[in-house]
Amino acid sequence: MDVYLSPDQLAMRAEVRAFLDEEYPLERITQMERDEEYPDDFYRSCAERGWTGIPVPTEHGGSDGSVVDLCVFVEEVGKTSISLATLYITGTIFGSHALHICGSSEQAARYLPAIVTGDRRFALSMSEPGAGSDFAGMETTAEKVDGGWRISGVKGPISGAERAEIIITAARTNTFPDQPRQKGITLFLVDNQADNPTPGLSFERRQHLAMKALMVNDVTYDSVFVPDDAVLGEVDDGWVNLAKLMDPERLANAAQSIGVAQAALDDAVVYANNREQYGGPIARFQAVTHPLAESQAEVAAARLLVYAAAHKRDVEGPCPMEASMAKMLANNVAGRATTAAMQVAGARGWEAESHFLRRNLEVRGCELGGGTSQIQRNIIAHHMGLRTRG
Numbered sequence: 084m085d086v087y088l089s090p091d092q093l094a095m096r097a098e099v100r101a102f103l104d105e106e107y108p109l110e111r112i113t114q115m116e117r118d119e120e121y122p123d124d125f126y127r128s129c130a131e132r133g134w135t136g137i138p139v140p141t142e143h144g145g146s147d148g149s150v151v152d153l154c155v156f157v158e159e160v161g162k163t164s165i166s167l168a169t170l171y172i173t174g175t176i177f178g179s180h181a182l183h184i185c186g187s188s189e190q191a192a193r194y195l196p197a198i199v200t201g202d203r204r205f206a207l208s209m210s211e212p213g214a215g216s217d218f219a220g221m222e223t224t225a226e227k228v229d230g231g232w233r234i235s236g237v238k239g240p241i242s243g244a245e246r247a248e249i250i251i252t253a254a255r256t257n258t259f260p261d262q263p264r265q266k267g268i269t270l271f272l273v274d275n276q277a278d279n280p281t282p283g284l285s286f287e288r289r290q291h292l293a294m295k296a297l298m299v300n301d302v303t304y305d306s307v308f309v310p311d312d313a314v315l316g317e318v319d320d321g322w323v324n325l326a327k328l329m330d331p332e333r334l335a336n337a338a339q340s341i342g343v344a345q346a347a348l349d350d351a352v353v354y355a356n357n358r359e360q361y362g363g364p365i366a367r368f369q370a371v372t373h374p375l376a377e378s379q380a381e382v383a384a385a386r387l388l389v390y391a392a393a394h395k396r397d398v399e400g401p402c403p404m405e406a407s408m409a410k411m412l413a414n415n416v417a418g419r420a421t422t423a424a425m426q427v428a429g430a431r432g433w434e435a436e437s438h439f440l441r442r443n444l445e446v447r448g449c450e451l452g453g454g455t456s457q458i459q460r461n462i463i464a465h466h467m468g469l470r471t472r473g
Contacts (some may be wrong), residue, residue: 130201159333178205239301
């Protein structure tokens with residue numbers, strides 16, 4: 084099922100797999116999640132191997148990779164850990180695409196080489212406690228002051244915010260009664276240097292059942308000052324630029340979901356072949372094998388859709404309908420696959436540090452990030468021509 088992959092992409096996938104198997108076996112992932120150990124070493128290794136430069140243009144030191152390249156990488160990392168995969172998505176993909184799509188030449192020259200070297204990680208601060216799917220309902224504001232802006236409000240949940248050096252922050256800068264609610268939102272590049280803390284910027288860690296190594300935060304902006312050159316894109320047009328960023332994020336999310344699902348099925352096969360009951364392996368029983376077989380077919384179909392959508396994004400540009408279809412299908416298929424795998428493991432799959440349970444929880448997180456399946460269905464319906472608005 085590698086019809087969309089080139090020999091170079093297959094070679095990269097093999098290289099990534101070999102690295103992860105050597106450095107991040109299952110026992111290491113269990114320890115990281117238990118201890119909430121942020122994977123600094125993983126990100127440094129990605130930089131050393133050139134992987135943080137995949138989405139960065141060559142003129143800034145990267146390899147100018149495609150969205151398909153990113154999906155190959157993220158799917159393979161997702162097989163090992165969503166904490167690792169999501170760190171890459173937030174730390175590298177968000178920042179590089181945002182700067183490429185709507186950043187100034189000065190911003191690109193300042194930050195893109197630092198993404199390649201691993202010296203700058205990004206986080207995307209969009210959601211708020213009272214504005215998740217209803218993004219335009221955000222209450223965080225940015226007020227124009229002499230020399231810049233002051234941002235006030237609370238964002239969350241935000242993946243990896245406390246350890247990111249740059250936080251792309253969405254805030255309301257204006258209200259236009261005669262225009263859509265999304266108008267009047269602006270994006271800002273907010274510094275978060277560990278050795279030079281930004282006054283007024285603070286973090287509260289949220290406790291989730293999975294992805295504990297990456298850390299998920301509420302972020303408080305208490306009159307945080309940013310200079311005028313921290314505006315990313317045009318003032319009041321942040322939503323337009325965010326919409327352009329959603330395709331790569333959703334496709335990467337879908338790819339990591341497929342990775343988690345495939346890893347869960349692979350583990351279930353090993354377990355079913357080795358677990359003995361009634362005088363032999365439980366893989367003899369159709370009640371065990373058929374759910375796994377059906378899930379494998381669904382995962383293969385979802386993988387094809389993910390890579391077809393990624394290929395279309397590379398060749399034709401923005402493809403919101405296809406990206407939403409890929410994310411919705413991959414998230415839902417992954418949920419069914421990890422549930423089927425956990426069922427095969429029985430009570431062992433329900434243990435606190437079971438990899439079957441961890442993966443089931445991880446795909447639930449994937450489904451919630453980047454727009455829930457309900458939001459993806461709304462987008463798909465709209466692009467089908469259904470009169471979903473007004």
